[in-house]
Amino acid sequence: MTDKTVADNRLLHGGDYNPDQWLDYPEILKDDLRLMKQAKTNTFTLGVFAWSALEPTEGEFQFGWLDERIDAIHKMGGRVILATPSGARPAWMSKKYPEVLRTSEKRTKMLQGGRHNHCFSSPIYREKVAIINRKLAERYGNHPALLMWHISNEFSGDCHCDFCQANFRSWLKDKYETLEKLNHAWWGPFWSHTITEWSEIESPSSIGESMVHGLNLDWKRFVTDQTIDFYKHEIVPLREISPSIPITTNFMADTHDLIPFQSLNYSEFAKHVDIVSWDCYPAWHNDWEETKDLAAKVGFINDLYRSLKQQPFLIMESTPSGVNWHDVNKTKRPGMHLLSSMQFIAHGSDSVLYFQWRKSRGSSEKFHGAVVDHDNSETNRVFQEVSAVGGALEKIAEVKGTHKQARVAIVYDWENNWALNDAQGFSDSTKQYPQTLQKHYQSFWKKDISVDIVTLNQELASYDLVIAPMLYMMSDETISKLESYVFNGGTLVSSYISGLVDDTDLAHLSGWPAPLKRIFGMEVKETDTLYPKDRNALIYNGKQYEIKDYCTIFENKEADVLATYMEDFYQGNPAVVKNSYGKGKTYFIGARTEQSFLDDLYEEIQQEVKLHTETNILHEEGVSVQTRESDDYYYFFVMNFTEQKQTIMLKESFYDLLTQETIDEHVELSPYEVMVLRKEK
Amino acid sequence: MTDKTVADNRLLHGGDYNPDQWLDYPEILKDDLRLMKQAKTNTFTLGVFAWSALEPTEGEFQFGWLDERIDAIHKMGGRVILATPSGARPAWMSKKYPEVLRTSEKRTKMLQGGRHNHCFSSPIYREKVAIINRKLAERYGNHPALLMWHISNEFSGDCHCDFCQANFRSWLKDKYETLEKLNHAWWGPFWSHTITEWSEIESPSSIGESMVHGLNLDWKRFVTDQTIDFYKHEIVPLREISPSIPITTNFMADTHDLIPFQSLNYSEFAKHVDIVSWDCYPAWHNDWEETKDLAAKVGFINDLYRSLKQQPFLIMESTPSGVNWHDVNKTKRPGMHLLSSMQFIAHGSDSVLYFQWRKSRGSSEKFHGAVVDHDNSETNRVFQEVSAVGGALEKIAEVKGTHKQARVAIVYDWENNWALNDAQGFSDSTKQYPQTLQKHYQSFWKKDISVDIVTLNQELASYDLVIAPMLYMMSDETISKLESYVFNGGTLVSSYISGLVDDTDLAHLSGWPAPLKRIFGMEVKETDTLYPKDRNALIYNGKQYEIKDYCTIFENKEADVLATYMEDFYQGNPAVVKNSYGKGKTYFIGARTEQSFLDDLYEEIQQEVKLHTETNILHEEGVSVQTRESDDYYYFFVMNFTEQKQTIMLKESFYDLLTQETIDEHVELSPYEVMVLRKEK
Amino acid sequence: MTDKTVADNRLLHGGDYNPDQWLDYPEILKDDLRLMKQAKTNTFTLGVFAWSALEPTEGEFQFGWLDERIDAIHKMGGRVILATPSGARPAWMSKKYPEVLRTSEKRTKMLQGGRHNHCFSSPIYREKVAIINRKLAERYGNHPALLMWHISNEFSGDCHCDFCQANFRSWLKDKYETLEKLNHAWWGPFWSHTITEWSEIESPSSIGESMVHGLNLDWKRFVTDQTIDFYKHEIVPLREISPSIPITTNFMADTHDLIPFQSLNYSEFAKHVDIVSWDCYPAWHNDWEETKDLAAKVGFINDLYRSLKQQPFLIMESTPSGVNWHDVNKTKRPGMHLLSSMQFIAHGSDSVLYFQWRKSRGSSEKFHGAVVDHDNSETNRVFQEVSAVGGALEKIAEVKGTHKQARVAIVYDWENNWALNDAQGFSDSTKQYPQTLQKHYQSFWKKDISVDIVTLNQELASYDLVIAPMLYMMSDETISKLESYVFNGGTLVSSYISGLVDDTDLAHLSGWPAPLKRIFGMEVKETDTLYPKDRNALIYNGKQYEIKDYCTIFENKEADVLATYMEDFYQGNPAVVKNSYGKGKTYFIGARTEQSFLDDLYEEIQQEVKLHTETNILHEEGVSVQTRESDDYYYFFVMNFTEQKQTIMLKESFYDLLTQETIDEHVELSPYEVMVLRKEK
Ligand SMILES: [Zn+2]
Ligand SMILES: [Zn+2]
Ligand SMILES: [Zn+2]
Known part of the structure; x- marks a missing residue:
């Protein structure tokens, strides 16, 4: 377990904030602060994908807008999670240094565009990342609003360029020492695939080798190690300048079944972050499964990411309504936002953070759910539901840092x-x-x-x-x-x-x-x-x-x-x-x-x-009771993942943190309703 | 509205004619003329894809065969729509000047083959087109048989070569003037996609940028403008030499739902043609919708293309039986050919033209429906149905040039x-x-x-x-x-x-x-x-x-x-x-x-x-009555798009142009039967 | 009919044997010999994909391991089918001579990997093949265990490199002599596709020409001829050194419908092999058809490959259990292995050979069915069923070489x-x-x-x-x-x-x-x-x-x-x-x-x-009776392809080769049971 924790005694509420998209709109920037308070938010992630705003041309840095925003948030009592901008490059970099661009498994050099498309091996990309990260650490590493570092964004993908081939061969030499051992592990003689020189090795490819399972497996291992290595390269200046600030990077899931992200081995990656954080986007209200079945899957993946470090984790991204990248982007029904947010806490999260604070005006994510819609209004349904979550998180703040115990x-x-x-x-x-x-x-x-x-x-x-x-x-x-x-x-x-x-x-x-x-x-x-x-x-x-x-x-x-x-x-x-x-x-x-x-x-x-629950809370299928505990208390999250009213039988009395009343015997839960009950140990 | 109209008082009947495929078969060429008369056809489109026949090697032109055919058609009383041959290139041109070949969105240079695969920006392709078009105009621009110019064929597609990238950047400079404005429109800071030099801009690509919606939209606009620009380049010599001859190019639909062609903005393109013409291929008798539902879709798209210039349009291609490129190529049932041809006229077309006059012997379109089948016979069912359409068009010739009025x-x-x-x-x-x-x-x-x-x-x-x-x-x-x-x-x-x-x-x-x-x-x-x-x-x-x-x-x-x-x-x-x-x-x-x-x-x-029909013709669902009108008359096309007999109630008397009788009260329409009724205003 | 026959009076039983994968496991190699006897096997195919074991670095050959294995098999009374190793290349060859790698139809040079991926035109590949084949012929061509040559493995695929384009153009020149004839056959003027120089011709491509049907057809013909030409190049040293040894290459089927392999014209290829052999992998027990319907398809394709030379053929590969490359790899139910093996013989095969003798430890085929499983045990079900087939083949050995007669x-x-x-x-x-x-x-x-x-x-x-x-x-x-x-x-x-x-x-x-x-x-x-x-x-x-x-x-x-x-x-x-x-x-x-x-x-x-069966064996649908005959006898294979017991009515008495009893009247066949009945002519 790391010795670095989130230095704020509140459950974090807020999310990704991109003022760099709105620098021409001072009235919007002003509204943000007002609305942040109204939404009962306290934590904002800045700088994700902000490289072109921070370094618009090579070597010329513009931190003024970021200074202003961080100070404003700080003044408001809020905290900042500061991202390194390496998740996407400015166009000038791709133009001047094409080596930073990825090469696909078909050995095609990609063009500038999208995101997560840099070569992790490129010396120039590493150099550019080192410079900007050091600048950020120097400028903000000791800012009192700084809560955490957020490295890049949703690491993923691989590159098959010559740099990466060379790194892969080195990795294999370290692992196997001799080609004899490598050929044995890869069952070389099969289809005459024996390797006779290290230089003959190529990463798996649909236009080359794809059937040597040992090679495929080692390539996936290498990609995890290489991604971690890049991450470790990123954090050098941050650790040096702000040694007490915890560092994370946001993990993901694969959809649409909501299973753990498969492309990177997070059990390895988790060793290198101080706190596990992740981005959770279940397809609530879909037409292929019942809400309770999806809820169990969400439970599974949260318990997995919590167990990686056996300590509270963070939800770094979630949506207050719908997303923009599912096949069908349906909005959360009333009540689901509070319920699903409480479920994160119930499984060990110390945060409910969103992608995104405010909907973009343009490009592909402009309809991704956000706290603030294009109408810039605090009266709409989604904003109201977010504020309600903010209120609830304040009421249950004492669960922060508590643990789950499993047998x-x-x-x-x-x-x-x-x-x-x-x-x-x-x-x-x-x-x-x-x-x-x-x-x-x-x-x-x-x-x-x-x-x-x-x-x-x-x-x-x-x-x-x-x-x-x-x-x-x-x-x-x-x-x-x-x-x-x-x-x-x-x-x-x-x-x-x-x-x-x-x-x-x-x-x-x-x-x-x-x-x-x-x-x-x-x-x-x-x-x-x-x-x-x-x-x-x-x-x-x-x-x-x-x-x-x-x-x-x-x-x-x-x-x-x-x-x-x-x-x-x-x-x-x-x-x-x-x-x-x-x-x-x-x-x-x-x-x-x-x-x-x-x-x-x-x-x-x-x-x-002799496993049994400690809860003394009886219910029908579709209701889930998840437990967190501190030294003194049990906290029971009683969640109704059905579209029906549910009668809950309490075999003893509990203190309800949300209503702040003591309850016992029968309680009725509305569809999607949640209770947080406390019991002394 | 253009001042150029089709200088022939007949409804056009005929279609694409490719004698260049049959120059080794003099008996076939002779039969064509005889069969054209029997089919009651009067108009033929020549020269589509004839470049290799017209300029078999660079700079050596062979017009003899075309002279002979045009003269023969003229002698027979027919008219000619002459196509420029730019829809496909001779192989020698691709070999000698690879720049004329398109580059795909994946930045792959295409090989010679197919059709519609030239770079619209290529200076050499433009030069070669200018030469052959001028030759055609000089030779045939004042031929008495010449009715219209047909530019290229079914323009479509895009090219991502360096010439096209440069043209795209120029187009953007003209539109936005400054990168600041462009970045605002494209919401540049999102994912750090701010552009700092014009040269950083690349067309959308699946191996580069595909998520910047402003870029995607501008690229599509540019492709329309670039295609029109190429078209305008094509028509320069034609306008110069034959200023009174109207010019068109054949538009398309997308299938299989039969919706307007999506890749080009025809509302822009229509401004530059004298007459809108298009190629209509509904999947009659399919197994996913009723005939009447498909008929309504056909009505929609004809009304759209008619409305582009608010004047009669032309059906440039249709099939007398089936096509070769649907998933299932079913033949038209008896009666459907006359019904569907009359529907074109009913919605404002002044023509029923076919692809194709005669089935090819070889290559991919040899089973596409045609007036003349491989049996070269006038006795077969399809030929007979085409002749019947020819007869009907002669009987209703007075509707030519009449309009539709809509509220x-x-x-x-x-x-x-x-x-x-x-x-x-x-x-x-x-x-x-x-x-x-x-x-x-x-x-x-x-x-x-x-x-x-x-x-x-x-x-x-x-x-x-x-x-x-x-x-x-x-x-x-x-x-x-x-x-x-x-x-x-x-x-x-x-x-x-x-x-x-x-x-x-x-x-x-x-x-x-x-x-x-x-x-x-x-x-x-x-x-x-x-x-x-x-x-x-x-x-x-x-x-x-x-x-x-x-x-x-x-x-x-x-x-x-x-x-x-x-x-x-x-x-x-x-x-x-x-x-x-x-x-x-x-x-x-x-x-x-x-x-x-x-x-x-x-x-x-x-x-x-207070919308109501002017028709006084009552019927059940599945029958459609469409109206054209001249200064003196209404023309009602009464069409039975069902597989059942339909009883039509006439509330007044009408003159039936096809039977040349006056009718009133009850009329019974057979499945797929059509009447054309005239009423004085 | 060839004058070369399989010089062994046993029905062949055995299959692909890859000791080159196990050279580090002497105990496994020893077990092989013991198990081969127990499984009643007699014939083994060695050397398929063994190039990297035979020539681990360029020009250095290692035959010791192969000498030892062939001698051991010989000593045991077994026979060897020796493969040329050209089905896959060592990595050193691709590295040093990239020309040996195929170019895809998209004109992409492939990387080393997979198998069947060499250019048939490459002079260097042909030279390397000639060298290794000559070495094999010199060393083993007169070995008393050598039964047959097996050229490469499952020839397939095509290459679009410059060598192959040149060969294609030569092939076309030989066929058409003039471009005029070629253009006529390809219906050149269609879409201006007339060829004016031989060098303009390119093989069909999805990034170029794909719609000229004459070109597509000629390319497929060329690919067959080119593959045969490569095969003929391979056999030169073998014929020269071991003129009496028959030569084959293993043909295939396409799945999942089990139809004849479509990419090569085997009716041409069959002319060049001494004996037709093929690899048969029906998806028994699937969920889309009944066993008897699949059995009829298996009958069809065996009768096709038998008819290619109108003589007994060989099953070169089959599986004793499941495969690894079907969508679903289900194991054969008890009894099916004997039944399906007998079906091969019934339709004219003189062998039941397997891919593979022993499951690999690694790579993609490690779960493909084999005689010997990873447990290296003779007690498991599959091994037992293989031994039973071995026993049955010994009992019916007299059918070897007999024919089928069809009207x-x-x-x-x-x-x-x-x-x-x-x-x-x-x-x-x-x-x-x-x-x-x-x-x-x-x-x-x-x-x-x-x-x-x-x-x-x-x-x-x-x-x-x-x-x-x-x-x-x-x-x-x-x-x-x-x-x-x-x-x-x-x-x-x-x-x-x-x-x-x-x-x-x-x-x-x-x-x-x-x-x-x-x-x-x-x-x-x-x-x-x-x-x-x-x-x-x-x-x-x-x-x-x-x-x-x-x-x-x-x-x-x-x-x-x-x-x-x-x-x-x-x-x-x-x-x-x-x-x-x-x-x-x-x-x-x-x-x-x-x-x-x-x-x-x-x-x-x-x-x-007046077609009627000669069998006098009556049964319900799902039972198949197939006949082979010698000069003196009819052999009736009575096969129950149903999951039910079947009553068979015999209208005369027969000698049952498997039970070695004479039977008549009613016989009951268990599900999947088979009888082989002999009757004097
Ligand atoms: Zn790389
Ligand atoms: Zn271009
Ligand atoms: Zn080749």
Whole structure:
């Protein structure tokens, strides 16, 4: 855990602020300050994409407008998160130094445009970033309004230029030392792909090599490391000049399923930021899922990003209404903005920040939701809902810095996702590793049981239950870690398509690894991949559950059979088994089942492990209760993620922070209503 | 209106004729003349794509074959539309002067091939075009058979070469004068996209800049202007040598919905042609819509192209059977060819011309419908149907040059379509600006009420009713024009997604423009974009109508509420309002409704504005009556666009031009049958 | 027929063996030999993709590992098929000689990677291939284990580099001699595409010319010829040094419909191999068709590849379980492996060979089915099923070299497929030439009637019935051949979209060719292309059958009308006609019908031609009986392609080769069970 925290005792409320777009509109700049107070906001992120305003021509800097804005915000009692501008370049730089532009995987040099399109290796780009970052640090690093540094914006993408090829080769030399080792890891002789000189190595390409899985995997690892390296380059002057100011960069999710961002391994990146922050844009009110199902996914991803550092995180961006980049950009219904904002806090965020404070007048994001609309008015619905969130955050300010405690961990591994998505032999459209984990998570979310989503870097011993489904790629170290966890008394759940390859994506020799056979009490023999319309079923505790996509055929050794297959040539064979190993227990789920099977199996496991909620708050499905706790108090966020009224049964009395009343017995929650209840420990 | 008209008193019948493909087949060339007479054709377009036949090697011209054909047609009593050959280049030119080839938006130099693939900026291409056009003008400009010049063919596409980049920058300099103004219009600081040198500007590209909406819009405007400039370059020698010969170029539609061609702004292009002509290829008998619904769309687009110059236009291409480039190339059912040909005349065309006279033997268009099939026979069904059209055109020749009069105008704005399609914040798949206008049009088509489809360049004062839905982009000038129109007594209808941005695609400051608030008596607050499966409804005159895609939430000030929402958080809010302003009235339709709502609302408006048809011809849905009129006569085209017999009630007697009999009372129309009825004024 | 045959009296069982991937694993190499015996395998293909193992750096060769393996296999009694390694290059070659890399149709130079990506024209690549092939021939050409040469692997693809453009132009000069002839064939004047210098010719490209159908067709022909030319270059040293060893290269199919490979004309390629071999990967147990329908398709394609040389062929690759490259990679159900392996033999294969002997540890094919799994175990299900196939092949070894006799031929023409797929004027999604032929084939497969699938190169006189549907492209020679076949007593069936163009894809002048009118007794007038949801029907023998996609309208002259249309403007017109011509008969099927019509019509034709099966084995649909025969015996393969038990009625007694018992009367076949019954002639 970092020693740097957000030096403000308020829950942060505010967001991305781009006065650089409005320098010709002094009346707008003036209105901003007035409206900021009315919206009960306190924190603004400045400087994102402001490079052309800060350095309009090479070497000539204009900080006056930024000085003025920061001072004005400070005077108002607000705080500033200051961004480095490297997320987009001025046009003059691309023109004069084309090397700063990215080269695509097809080896095409890109033109100036868009954003996030710089080569992370370019010496000139690094030099230009170092200069502007140092200027910013020198000028604002000790400004009393400065709360945090925000590095670049939503790092992503890769570059295939000669600089990057050279860096990739160096990275590989560091990793493998010899070509012999590299060729072994990449299974070189396959299709004559043996490398005989380091210079023969090229990054994966659709016009060249795309089928060497070891190369693909190493390239993704390299891209993460290279991006972190660029980030580390960015923060040098900031750390030097403002050593006490925490540094973050905003992480993302992939849509439209709202799964963790896949292109960068955030479990590595998280080590280098002081505070995890991220940008969350669920497609509320969509037409393909129920609100409660989406809410569980939002819970999952927040719990993952919280667990990366096991400390409160920040929502760096969210929208008060709709966005502009979904397929359909529907506005949040009344109440949803408060509910969804409180959900962030409930899962451990210490902020509700927005992209964006004010809608642009022009270009592609002018209809992205914002606190202030083009009408510049505080009377409209969205502004009112934002102000209500501001009010609520003030009332619950005491939750700032409090923690979540979980006895259950679900393992999420970015590299496993990369390797599994690359694997040929199953079915591309049904792999869905992150989505599958979200389904396991949902069985706990429904019961208000706190869950950490952990990576393989983290310790497992403190958890009563560890869930690691579809862990296709398991290094020997991982296998040992899991064995040791179970041996010492832990309960482990795994599933189909687990334990097939090592960390270089080479199949384990001699079939399914011996330690896995030991801990699960059986041996995996075959994985049957089903066509989309194929169905099987399993029977468990006398009840039948539908199966699709995947069925593992295994040979039981000493495990207890919990469920058996009902169809196909493995009819009657075990589908789910339970085993005892050392002081611990394991469960292996052989097939992809409907959600209700997971719910029912985990009900059994929860009883076995004696997991229960601490909440004393009873409700129907669709209501979620999430808990934060300080040394003295529990804080229960009771959230109605349904379009119906919900009756909540309180088995004891609580203090309601929002209404500031003590309540007990029955409470009725309107659609999308939220309560924040406090209880002494 | 131009002073140049088609100097022939016949309705033109004939089409594209490519003898250059058959120079080795003298018997075919001979047969052509015989068959032309039998098909009752009189006009042929020669020279389209004939460059390699006219100038087989650089600077060596061969006109003999063309002399012979033109003379032969002339001798037969036919007329010639002569095309300039610039729609495709000979291979020798691409080989010797690669600069004539286009560069794609990905900055790839294209190879020789296809057609419409030349750089409009290339000095050499312009020089070569000037030479051949002058040769053609000198040789044929005063030939008595020459009826019209046909410039190139179906202009389209763009080029991103260095010549074109330079021309684009010049065009921008002319428009903006300073980079400061350009940066303001393009909202430069957004994503640091400020331009500091003119040379930094590049045309939009998927490998560079694609998100600066002002740039995208200006590029499309530039492409239209550049294409017109090329056209103007083409016509210099023609005007000089044959000043009395009218000049046209053939416009197009986009498919498969049959909407106006989107890539060029024809409202600008139309100013530069003497006569508007276009190529119309509806997918008759398809499996996704009824014949009558497609017929209404065909009506819309013909009325648009007619309204561009408010004078008769020409159908330059159509097919007597099927085409070769639809997804499914189904042949016209018996009767449809006469019906659909008469529909062109009914909406103001003075021609029925075909692509193509004779099917090619080879290459990609050899199965495109033609008057003469590979069997070279006059006995086949298609040839017979073409001859019947020829006969009908002779019988109704007196309608040539007559006009349509409309009291209703629907506003179609090409630039609005560009800007709206680029807008992010709604839903790309449901924008459908042209299709939406076609639905409004259909409410009038069903009632035989003539409609002009006008652009914002045109005067509105003469119309009793102006309909301008989804006019997302409104300049201050447009807003004033609309306000003034209403103030002076006009009736204006608008709808959701109107009035959001100005003509540089910048959002109007202070929200919805004040003049719009005034004339509509309310203020637009939010536009709710729905997911595809979402439905709402409105209630109007006690009847309920389904809503999808878009709902405007507005705050009523002084308007009358005609309809209210039935669902969602704006249930009970106004959905459609009516207002009085000055001497005029306005209607605002807040949501996308089913067709029947438009029909019913426009029924009310038609009564209010006292619109009624002049026809005295009663019929069921699916029959369309379109009117042309001369100083002395009305001509009613009564067309059965159904697969059933239809009974027509005539409230007075008419002279039937096709049967040459006077008819009254009941008439029965067979499926696809058409009558042309004349009535004295 | 070649004079070179496979010099081993066993049915070949084994497959691709890649010890070069396992040279660091001596225990694996040792296990291989033990397991090979256990699996009852006898033949292994070595050297595919082994170039980097054989020549790790330029000019330094390492044959030791291959010596050892070949000797070990020989010692075990096994045989070796030795591959030339040209299917993939070592990285050093691409690095040093970039010319060996392909250039895409977009004129992009590809990078090293993948496989099958070399330029067939590159002088250096040809030189390098010549060197390594000579080394292999010198070292192993007279090894007693060597059974056959296997050239490269699955030839495919094309290259558009300057070398290849030059070769293409030479090929065209050889074919056309003058540009005048070429321009006529390509219908040059269309769109001004006349060629005036040979150097102007470029291969088809999506960034250049793609619409000149004659060019497209010639390019495909050239690519076949160029690939064969490369193949012929490869075999020079092999023929020279080991003249008695037969040479093959492995052909392919296209998926997922399992149709003949379309990119190369195998009817040309087959002339140059001694034995046809191919790689067969049906998607058994899929969710879009029944097992029996897929089985019929597998029958079709095996009969096609058998008919190419009218002699037994080899299955060079197949999978014992699943593959890794289908959309869904489902494993074969128990029994299917034996059944599907026997089906190969039943249709004329003398082998069951696998890709692959052992699963790779790494890269993209590590989950492709193999005899030996990662568990290196002989106890798993797949290994056991392979061993059972090995046992069965030993029991039926006497069928090796026996033939199939057919009195029915279906004409399959690769060039027709190319031309038809390029044709514009029908509907791209419904052309389906190969699939349509498979439906005709199915009517015979259901009745156990042997069919040859022949090309237009082959003699027809020996067949009682020739079926040539959708033969869009017919040269004058083909038309004469068909006329002569009928005149001399043959029975010919053809269908819609036949006889429209000649062999340069030029439409026949004067409409449908006169000889076709003569033999079919009618004249084709129009082809009506239907939209996907459109349906028509025909009535035949009092029964109604559904029609979709295509309806031919023809004018009957003297044919007997067998069926008429029930709908649309050609209602009552003939849909299917029968005619007598000379000593023969013809049938013309005007529309695309449901399968049951083909079954019923062919029932009538089978009776007329007196086709009947020789089997005396009665069964329900889904069971297939295929016959091979020697001078003395018939061998009947009785195969149950259903998931149900099937009762088989034997009208005489047979010797069952698998059970080695004589059987008669009723026999019950389990799902997927197969019998091989022998009967004396
Ligand atoms: Zn780079
Ligand atoms: Zn250009
Ligand atoms: Zn090449």
